[in-house]
Amino acid sequence: MKMLPEECVANILSFTTPADTFSSASVSPVFRLAGDSDFVWEKFLPSGYSRLISTSTHRNFSSKKELYRCLCESVLIDNGRKIFKIEKLSGKITYVLSARDLSITWSDQRHYWSWSNRSDSRFSEAVQLIMTDWLEITGKIQTGALSPNTSYGAYLLMKVTERAYGLDLVPAETWVKVGNGGKKIHTSYLSCLDDKKQLMKRLFYGHREQRMAKKEPRVRGDGWMEIELGEFETGREGEEHDKEVVMSLTEVKGYQLKGGIVIDGIEVRPKR
Amino acid sequence: MHCATCSKNKLLFALSWIQMMQSYIWLKTADGSIHRVEKEIVIFFPMICQEVVCKGVGTSKNHPISLPQQVNQATLSLILDYCRFHLVHGRSNKERKTYDQKFIRMDTTMLRELASAADSLQLKPLVDLTCRTLGRSTEGKTPEEIREILNFPDDLSHLTDEERLLPLKNTMDDPGIRLLNRLNAKKRKELKEGERLQNVEVEEHVDERSVDDLVSFINGGDAKVVKTSKGKKKNKKKKDQKIVSSNEKEGAEETGSITREVEVPNLPSTEDDIFTPKAGSEDGDSDDEMDPAMKEMLDR
Numbered sequence: 001m002k003m004l005p006e007e008c009v010a011n012i013l014s015f016t017t018p019a020d021t022f023s024s025a026s027v028s029p030v031f032r033l034a035g036d037s038d039f040v041w042e043k044f045l046p047s048g049y050s051r052l053i054s055t056s057t058h059r060n061f062s063s064k065k066e067l068y069r070c071l072c073e074s075v076l077i078d079n080g081r082k083i084f085k086i087e088k089l090s091g092k093i094t095y096v097l098s099a100r101d102l103s104i105t106w107s108d109q110r111h112y113w114s115w116s117n118r119s120d121s122r123f124s125e126a127v128q129l130i131m132t133d134w135l136e137i138t139g140k141i142q143t144g145a146l147s148p149n150t151s152y153g154a155y156l157l158m159k160v161t162e163r164a165y166g167l168d169l170v171p172a173e174t175w176v177k178v179g180n181g182g183k184k185i186h187t188s189y190l191s192c193l194d195d196k197k198q199l200m201k202r203l204f205y206g207h208r209e210q211r212m213a214k215k216e217p218r219v220r221g222d223g224w225m226e227i228e229l230g231e232f233e234t235g236r237e238g239e240e241h242d243k244e245v246v247m248s249l250t251e252v253k254g255y256q257l258k259g260g261i262v263i264d265g266i267e268v269r270p271k272r
Numbered sequence: 273m274h275c276a277t278c279s280k281n282k283l284l285f286a287l288s289w290i291q292m293m294q295s296y297i298w299l300k301t302a303d304g305s306i307h308r309v310e311k312e313i314v315i316f317f318p319m320i321c322q323e324v325v326c327k328g329v330g331t332s333k334n335h336p337i338s339l340p341q342q343v344n345q346a347t348l349s350l351i352l353d354y355c356r357f358h359l360v361h362g363r364s365n366k367e368r369k370t371y372d373q374k375f376i377r378m379d380t381t382m383l384r385e386l387a388s389a390a391d392s393l394q395l396k397p398l399v400d401l402t403c404r405t406l407g408r409s410t411e412g413k414t415p416e417e418i419r420e421i422l423n424f425p426d427d428l429s430h431l432t433d434e435e436r437l438l439p440l441k442n443t444m445d446d447p448g449i450r451l452l453n454r455l456n457a458k459k460r461k462e463l464k465e466g467e468r469l470q471n472v473e474v475e476e477h478v479d480e481r482s483v484d485d486l487v488s489f490i491n492g493g494d495a496k497v498v499k500t501s502k503g504k505k506k507n508k509k510k511k512d513q514k515i516v517s518s519n520e521k522e523g524a525e526e527t528g529s530i531t532r533e534v535e536v537p538n539l540p541s542t543e544d545d546i547f548t549p550k551a552g553s554e555d556g557d558s559d560d561e562m563d564p565a566m567k568e569m570l571d572r
Contacts, residue, residue, distance in 0.1 A: 003424055004384060008391050011399060012422075015407025026452060027415040028424040 009034035014043040018068070019089040038064040044091045045071070046147060047237070052077060052084060080124055087270065092147040094269040096157070097139045098123040102266060105136040120159075120223055121264050128161070131259040135172065135190075135251040139266040143178065143234045144242035150234050151271040154247040155226040157264040158217065160191045164260025167191040172251035176230030179243035188215040188227050190251065190261060224264055231271060297324065298336035301345055306336050313355045318394050340392035346382070347389040350375075354398055376405050380421055414448055 004012075009030055013021050021040060025032045034040065041064035049071065053061075061067040072088045074096075083096040099107075099115075100123070107113040107127055118126045129135070137156065146152060154176050160167065167190040177183040193216060217225040229247045247266055251258065297314055299307045314320045323329045323337045330337040339348070357363075357371050376383070387402035410418050419426060 004388055004422060005391060008387050008399070008403060009422075011391075011403035012387075012407045012410065015404045016411045020411055020413075023448070024410070024415055024418055026448070027418045027422075028426075030424070031418075 003030065006030050006034050006037075007039075010037045010039045014040045017089065018044050018091045036063070036065055041065045041068050044068060046086060046091070046093050048145075074122070076123075083122060090270065092150055092270040093145070094267065095141060095145065096122065096265050096267045097141065098125070098265045099127045099263045100125060102137055102139045102263070104138075104263070105134055106132055118262070123265065126262055126264045128262045129259050131257050133252075133255060133257050135258060136248070137250075137263065137266075138246060138248040140247070141245050141268055142242050143232075143245060146234050146268065147270065148234050148237040151231060152234060152268055153231045153271045154229040154245075155267045155269070156229055156249055157220075157224050157226055157267055158190075159224055159262040159264075160217075161260040161262060164191060164258075166254070166256045166258030167261065168193050168197065169256055170251065170254030172227075172249050173253075174227065174229040174249045176232050176248075177246045178232045179245075184230065186215070186228075186230060188217070188249075190217070190227070190258070192216050192225075226267065229266070297330045298333050299330070299348070300336040300338050301343055301348055302339065302341040303344055305345055306333065307345075307348065308333075309352060310356075313352060313359060340389075342385070342388040342392040344385070344389075347385050350382075350386055351389060351393070351395065351398065355395075358397070372401055376401060380406070380409065381423070384423060 013024065013031075013034055016024075021035045021044075025035050045064060045068055049067070052075070053059075053067065053071075059070070061070065068086070068091075069088075071084070071086045074083045074085045076082070077084050078101075081098050081101040083098075085094045085096075086092065087094060104113065104127065107115075112130055112132045114128045114130055115125050116128065117124060139154070156174075171187040171189045173185050173187055175183040175185045215228065217227045219225055227249065229249055232245055235243075245268075247268075295311045296308045297311050297320065299309055299314070299320075301307065315324065319340075320330065320337060324331065329335050343351070354375060357375075358368060378386075383402055383406055387399060387406060390398040390402060406422065410421055413421065418424070
């Protein structure tokens with residue numbers, strides 16, 4: 001029985017996913033060869049990858065597959081202000097904007113915000129809130145920099161220090177806006193609510209303050225927490241113009257002073 | 273006189289004019305059958321164009337163009353249908369897309385043959401269409417399922433026994449591949465046992481010597497063969513069992529692009545694999561294997 005030639009197999013694989021290509025190596029020797037070919041991995045690499053790697057690393061890659069693997073590790077780009085990464089199984093792009101890359105109101109004021117080099121940060125600097133009554137954090141990214149046809153979620157990477165205060169009284173507002181589209185506003189508390197406090201609040205306020213609609217920060221695996229700012233979709237490749245995505249968290253309605261959050265950045269990653 | 277040459281020239285001219293105006297090309301498929309095809313449909317196929325223009329083949333029934341062996345009657349007619357549709361100008365993209373969706377509905381055997389045929393004729397749009405469909409049908413499937421869909425035999429027969437059992441790279445930590453590697457590792461060990469017993473010429477007998485005896489034997493003389501028989505089953509601590517990796521690469525022919533990493537399996541072993549020298553093979557290696565293995569025995 002005639003089998004498909006290697007070029008055909010490579011062509012077929014290029015229409016599947018990186019995950020399929022990795023696991024299909026055991027089908028047959030032809031598959032293994034085809035699965036290693038540059039033709040296939042060129043298709044899986046994000047468009048514009050050559051521009052990215054030339055600015056961040058000067059390594060010579062022996063194959064596109066190797067390059068793909070390299071991009072699966074986080075790569076610092078844009079003068080260390082952003083992190084670029086592709087998900088190994090799907091080939092989708094993830095970005096992390098550093099705190100320096102965001103616009104944080106009053107972050108240049110020493111008395112309100114403090115910048116420092118933290119060992120637990122993924123960047124060279126993270127910023128800590130000392131005190132403010134006006135908390136406003138905004139990040140921007142172009143849809144063209146991300147993978148097309150994908151649902152993305154934006155997450156604020158943060159930590160709450162021991163001496164934090166004023167964070168759990170009033171929930172913050174979060175929203176994401178793409179281009180000229182509308183923005184859907186969600187709310188989230190800035191810190192996880194204390195059980196005792198929750199109980200007291202329920203006693204005093206009864207059903208008036210329903211916590212259901214308001215989220216809390218979620219613990220991540222890397223020692224940080226994240227607050228979901230919102231989600232958005234990227235359109236088809238090339239079809240629409242590059243749109244600007246604005247992601248924001250504000251807590252300006254409570255008049256209390258707050259302090260003690262550390263911001264590492266905003267992560268934009270594909271949603272399952 | 274004048275009239276004769278004049279009319280001869282006219283005749284010649286007429287003949288070549290007729291030939292140029294030939295609107296059919298003759299093709300022969302692998303099974304020997306000959307087909308007459310409209311010229312405008314196939315003339316842009318790279319190989320057909322070359323045959324007609326450069327070699328002058330294909331313009332008559334007696335000199336048909338031989339198509340590559342991947343193209344049989346059925347696939348040829350499918351290809352011609354496809355080309356006939358798409359070569360018509362003025363069709364909208366939507367029409368073409370709808371046609372493609374309908375066209376591609378066939379069983380996978382046919383799809384495979386069509387992909388092969390289109391590939392041999394270098395018809396990129398059709399190759400892409402068929403491969404995209406095949407890709408969609410293999411997405412997310414296990415290797416076994418893929419083998420079935422694309423009709424690949426479980427064919428590692430061009431490799432030697434040993435090579436077939438070498439572990440596959442498992443970068444995605446696919447459980448199927450993990451299991452395959454484990455099974456292969458076990459088989460490798462069994463094969464090694466079998467081979468060693470065949471090669472060793474000394475009579476097989478149960479090794480009754482104590483640990484100390486064995487140690488002194490080994491340290492005293494040649495650090496060579498201390499054999500155990502297959503019947504003896506020592507239960508070892510599984511953790512740090514090191515299997516010979518260098519010997520396994522013997523006789524393996526590998527093409528440049530196939531690389532294999534040798535895993536250290538973590539299986540509990542019911543067979544005794546401490547000493548793995550082969551009589552007649554590199555003794556230098558035996559020394560290396562001996563030491564860690566000896567240490568383990570002594571640790572007990």
